[in-house]
Amino acid sequence: MNELNIEESVALSTGTIVSTTVRHGLNPAGSIGVIYHTELDAGIFYASVLLGNGHDIGAFNQVEVETSLEVIGQKELDYTFQTAVQLQSDYATGVFRKIFEEYE
Numbered sequence: 001m002n003e004l005n006i007e008e009s010v011a012l013s014t015g016t017i018v019s020t021t022v023r024h025g026l027n028p029a030g031s032i033g034v035i036y037h038t039e040l041d042a043g044i045f046y047a048s049v050l051l052g053n054g055h056d057i058g059a060f061n062q063v064e065v066e067t068s069l070e071v072i073g074q075k076e077l078d079y080t081f082q083t084a085v086q087l088q089s090d091y092a093t094g095v096f097r098k099i100f101e102e103y104e
Contacts (some may be wrong), residue, residue: 013038015077017099024057026052032072032103033057034096037081042066048081052100054091056084075099 010031016035023029037048037059046059048068060068081087090096 002095011047012065012071013078015099016071017073017075018046018049019072020051020057020068020083021070023070024051024068025055027053027055027057028082032100033069033076034077034099036077036079036096050087050091050096052103054088056087062064083085 012035014035014037018033018035019093020027020029020031020033024031031053032087033049033051035047036050039046044061046061047065048059049057051057075098077096078093079090
């Protein structure tokens with residue numbers, strides 16, 4: 001079984017650009033996303049991902065990151081997650097537009 005490596009996970013931060021390696025709902029493998037929030041909960045690291053089409057595909061633990069996401073870059077993103085509703089509003093008003101521009 002894979003061990004969780006918290007120290008490696010911490011390298012993933014807000015603004016890390018990822019490509020999905022598997023399908024997530026209606027979103028095909030190869031979809032581009034950005035980590036918009038990270039947290040450590042009960043010793044487990046989680047990274048939350050927003051795709052370029054505005055779909056929030058949830059929080060991934062280290063094992064899920066390793067099997068479902070490929071890191072492809074890093075962008076500056078000064079964002080503090082508040083609620084899912086606020087995240088969608090921020091996406092709609094263009095907060096993440098520059099993050100995804102070069103991947104369109």
